[in-house]
Amino acid sequence: xxxxSSSDPVPVPVTVVLPDRQEIRxxxxxxHQTPGGWQGDVGLPSYRNRQDGTVExxxxxxxxxxxxxxxxxxxxxxxxxxxNRLPKPSLIQELLGExxxxxxxxxxxxxxxxxxxxxxxxEAPQGAVxxxxxxxxxxxxxxxxxxxxxxxxxxELTPLLRxxxxxxxxx
Numbered sequence: 001x002x003x004x005s006s007s008d009p010v011p012v013p014v015t016v017v018l019p020d021r022q023e024i025r026x027x028x029x030x031x032h033q034t035p036g037g038w039q040g041d042v043g044l045p046s047y048r049n050r051q052d053g054t055v056e057x058x059x060x061x062x063x064x065x066x067x068x069x070x071x072x073x074x075x076x077x078x079x080x081x082x083x084n085r086l087p088k089p090s091l092i093q094e095l096l097g098e099x100x101x102x103x104x105x106x107x108x109x110x111x112x113x114x115x116x117x118x119x120x121x122x123e124a125p126q127g128a129v130x131x132x133x134x135x136x137x138x139x140x141x142x143x144x145x146x147x148x149x150x151x152x153x154x155x156e157l158t159p160l161l162r163x164x165x166x167x168x169x170x171x
Contacts, residue, residue, distance in 0.1 A: 010080065011027035011028055011029045012027070012028050012076055012081055013026070013076055014026055014042065014070050014072065015070070015072075015073055016044060016071075017069050017070075023071070025045070026044050028078070029081075029082075030081060030083065030084065031066075032063065033083070033084065035086070037066065038065075041061065041063060042070060043060070044061075044062060045057070045059060046059060046060045100119070100120050101118070102119075103119055103130035103132065103136075104116050104117065104118065104135075104153065105119050106128065106129075106145075107123065107124060107128070111144075112144050114145045114146070115148050116131075116145060116146070116153050116157070117150075118148070118151040118153055118156075120151070121151030121153070123148060123150055124148075124151070136157065137157065137161060140157055141161065
């Protein structure tokens, strides 16, 4: 695979596996990298009806997953097929991994009690309104509200409530 060029790509033949497991020849125009793998811009052979009532050869363009739906043909050179690669993650993204969704959510309990969670916490209520940082801190100051320790709400919000030195020896 080569990087995408500005000129129209010359398609190369591939084998396409149809849903019923039939295999047909098609034309591969380009590759596109996704978080889940590679997809190919493929032209499937077809027919279409013309206005004058005749039938003509046509091509149906579709994105298909490799290698489940697209197979290489032995002896065909795919080195000229343009490839759109995902940008390389920054060093920070590589070290820290995926970011969680921003904001906080409140799990209401009986008698006015509650627990503040990160939105993606397994214990967070589904469909809850996302709270801003300021709103979450205001709620967290109430004696009847706790911060979840499973999702990191406690670790992230406690220093903002009590100061960053809380828990450190200051001797």
